[in-house]
Amino acid sequence: MTGSNNITVLASGNLGKLKELQAAMSDTGLKLQPQSDFAVPEAEEDGLTFVENALKKARNAALHTGLPALADDSGLVVPALGGAPGIHSARFSGQGDTQNNEKLLQEMLPLHGQDRKAWFVCVLVKIASANDPTPIIAEGYWHGHIAKLPSGTSGFGYDPLFQVDESGRTAAQLSRAEKQALSHRGQAVRILRQKLEH
Secondary structure: OOOOOOEEEEOOOOHHHHHHHHHHHOOOOOEEEEHHHHOOOOOOOOOOOHHHHHHHHHHHHHHHHOOOEEEEEEEEEOHHHOOOEHHHHHHOOOOOHHHHHHHHHHHHHHHOOOOOEEEEEEEEEEEOOOOOOOOEEEEEEEEEEEOOOOOOOOOOOOHHHEEEOOOOOEHHHOOHHHHHHHOHHHHHHHHHHHHHHO
8 A cells, every 4th residue: 555645644533633634734745544544443542641642643553554644642731630631631531522521620620710721732743654763753732721611612622621821712712724823733733844844
């Protein structure tokens, strides 16, 4: 399968991530296809950091397809919760986005409105092959606060609770263009694009 028309496997089945990354990388010549198109089994995300997990996902996708791979590992860090949900963001409740948001609000209740600062982290890893010794790694960070109630209908994950400092709106109330300009994933994509050009 190697060299199939610039196809790069996105080591994720998350449609929200796929749409964001396809839009952001559309003019780079990379044709992103989700690993679900190739029946790639999920990688075991047992790393201790976002970088480790992104690398594991990228190598797993490249190994099963013989194609270059791009992996994203991202999550929400809330210092007042000891850094949770962190690398466990996607499976915080074990039941999906809505329940993850509910669990986050529940865990923040005992804080009585104290420090609600938080940030999103995104690590992108691009590899040419499963055993590529020089992965391209790009990181992005988006600082904000956890809102007391969810609002907004766009985006995915913790977007309805992530309040963007400058405007008071949540990430789920931003247009796609606004989110791409501000977000952790948007920042990581811009860094990755710069690295791919060199």
